[in-house]
Amino acid sequence: MRPAFYDRPVLAVAADLIGCILEHDGCSGVIVETEAYHHSEAACHAYVGLTARTSTLFAPAGIAYVYRSYGIHALINAVCEPEDVGAAVLIRALEPLTGLDAMRARRGLQRERDLCSGPGKLTQALGIGLEHNATDLTTGPVVIGSRPERWAGVQIVSDRRIGITRAIELPWRFCVAGSRYLSRPVSAFGGTAVRAAAVC
């Protein structure tokens, strides 16, 4: 994906990243769940403005924002919109595609459904860590590639975001309808169909 892909409204990018490929170190998977964050709403780290922690969120479009969550997990986002806007798409779940054996070794378990079905799980499975913060997703080592043909017309639904305490009303979570690889099922609130993702 080129930088211009990310230099658009974060909600559009979050929907369009569904079906695209996240790849690192020989492992890859199809993105089946994303969430959008924007500095205008309180759940976004950039809501507090520009600080040492949030500086990556104000980086150019296409840069990776990787941060530590709950002191344990690394979560990866794709920075979006112009540099004066703090916005990013959190990658929350993948359907494993290649490098399954390496994923199983890193995760310490066998079940394919459990390898990448959560934002902390997929970074562990792909070997993505805090050292990848501020790296370029268009050139690697962590890269996002365009959708395979068979994912072109995938059905997408929106839902409320997971695990946040503020701005919980916004339907800014995007999922592949019916996917078995989501971090959690789509809620009763969600299920609203979103237009089929645009061509990447």
Added chain:
DNA sequence: CATGGGATTGACT
């Protein structure tokens, strides 16, 4: 400088 709160996960009741 001390404190508290997470964009989570896995183990356990």
Added chain:
DNA sequence: GTCAATCCCATGC
């Protein structure tokens, strides 16, 4: 269903 692990950093005194 509950709960601890563990660390970065924003905030407040």
